[in-house]
Amino acid sequence: MTTLAQYLNDHTTNSALSDVITTITDVGKTISQLLRKGALADILGEAGNQNIQGEEQKKLDVLANDLLLDALAQNPHCAGVASEELDDAIPAHTDGSLLVLFDPLDGSSNIDINMAVGTIFSILPYQHQGQTSENSDFLQAGNQQLAAGYLLYGTSTMLALTIADNVVMFSLDPDSGDYVLVQNNVQIDADTSEYSINSSNYRYWRAPMQQYIDELIAGETGVRGRDFNTRWVAAMVGDVHRILCRGGLFTYPFDTKYANKAGKLRLMYEANPMSLLIERAGGDATDAVNRILDIAPTDIHQRVPVVLGSKNEVNYVKDLHLQHANK
Ligand code: F6P
Ligand code: MN
Numbered sequence: 469m470t471t472l473a474q475y476l477n478d479h480t481t482n483s484a485l486s487d488v489i490t491t492i493t494d495v496g497k498t499i500s501q502l503l504r505k506g507a508l509a510d511i512l513g514e515a516g517n518q519n520i521q522g523e524e525q526k527k528l529d530v531l532a533n534d535l536l537l538d539a540l541a542q543n544p545h546c547a548g549v550a551s552e553e554l555d556d557a558i559p560a561h562t563d564g565s566l567l568v569l570f571d572p573l574d575g576s577s578n579i580d581i582n583m584a585v586g587t588i589f590s591i592l593p594y595q596h597q598g599q600t601s602e603n604s605d606f607l608q609a610g611n612q613q614l615a616a617g618y619l620l621y622g623t624s625t626m627l628a629l630t631i632a633d634n635v636v637m638f639s640l641d642p643d644s645g646d647y648v649l650v651q652n653n654v655q656i657d658a659d660t661s662e663y664s665i666n667s668s669n670y671r672y673w674r675a676p677m678q679q680y681i682d683e684l685i686a687g688e689t690g691v692r693g694r695d696f697n698t699r700w701v702a703a704m705v706g707d708v709h710r711i712l713c714r715g716g717l718f719t720y721p722f723d724t725k726y727a728n729k730a731g732k733l734r735l736m737y738e739a740n741p742m743s744l745l746i747e748r749a750g751g752d753a754t755d756a757v758n759r760i761l762d763i764a765p766t767d768i769h770q771r772v773p774v775v776l777g778s779k780n781e782v783n784y785v786k787d788l789h790l791q792h793a794n795k
């Protein structure tokens with residue numbers, strides 16, 4: 469039985485990184501306990517305010533954010549934090565070597581219905597040790613991430629993590645309070661017949677995405693010649709977890725639903741960490757044209773279209789976009 473502590477000890481010599489991952493995953497234990505209590509812990513419902521993106525915050529969005537902020541503020545290796553729920557990044561320790569980015573509670577619409585939610589995190593190097601960190605320090609491409617992962621609060625609490633060149637999964641043992649390694653070297657099949665998309669946005673998509681979904685729905689009667697199946701958890705953590713477990717394609721594509729937003733998901737808190745996990749598990753992650761991990765960010769809250777998962781299927785979507793662009 470390998471615990472997270474043992475795994476970190478054996479797989480990285482960067483003790484600051486281990487320490488910060490431990491801080492984040494310890495907070496995950498607290499969030500997990502709160503979720504187990506649900507309404508009894510008075511954590512359900514609206515917080516009564518909006519975040520920087522104009523979205524209504526849930527009580528648990530705010531609570532999870534505060535728990536992570538408080539814990540990371542006490543970690544001397546953390547030079548600053550950026551969160552989906554904060555207007556600006558918050559500087560921490562000037563001597564810290566790491567920047568931490570997170571989506572404290574992914575899939576908020578699932579909180580009140582007792583369905584899967586998660587916490588997504590990304591860790592970047594801090595380049596200006598000795599100085600106070602600023603928003604601009606966080607604007608590094610996803611390929612610079614030193615570690616990324618998520619906590620999935622589902623029927624059990626699981627941690628997916630990448631710190632070296634592979635992806636590993638741990639289950640939180642509620643008895644011992646330890647994260648225990650349950651899967652080493654997660655790999656995604658290149659082919660799949662399962663896809664995830666919120667189809668209610670169909671009329672806002674670009675032509676190649678509409679064509680792609682039309683082809684999947686046509687199944688064996690169409691050009692793909694086989695049937696496909698839809699799954700949509702409404703929490704990216706849940707959909708990505710399923711893909712790491714049994715393959716699939718997940719997309720929140722470019723849409724014109726909201727002006728000035730190139731899709732719904734956030735590059736820094738969602739797309740980058742998930743893309744690192746997916747690529748390291750042998751999958752692919754793109755905005756339909758470019759590799760997500762190579763996008764140079766210009767704003768800590770920027771949004772990006774996301775297509776990720778089984779390699780051959782992601783490439784099929786990319787090819788359709790290329791064909792339309794060349795018409
Ligand atoms: O964080 C954004 C998010 O909740 C993702 O976790 C999820 O994939 C998506 O939005 C759900 O979007 P929608 O409500 O449009 O189905
Ligand atoms: Mn989210």
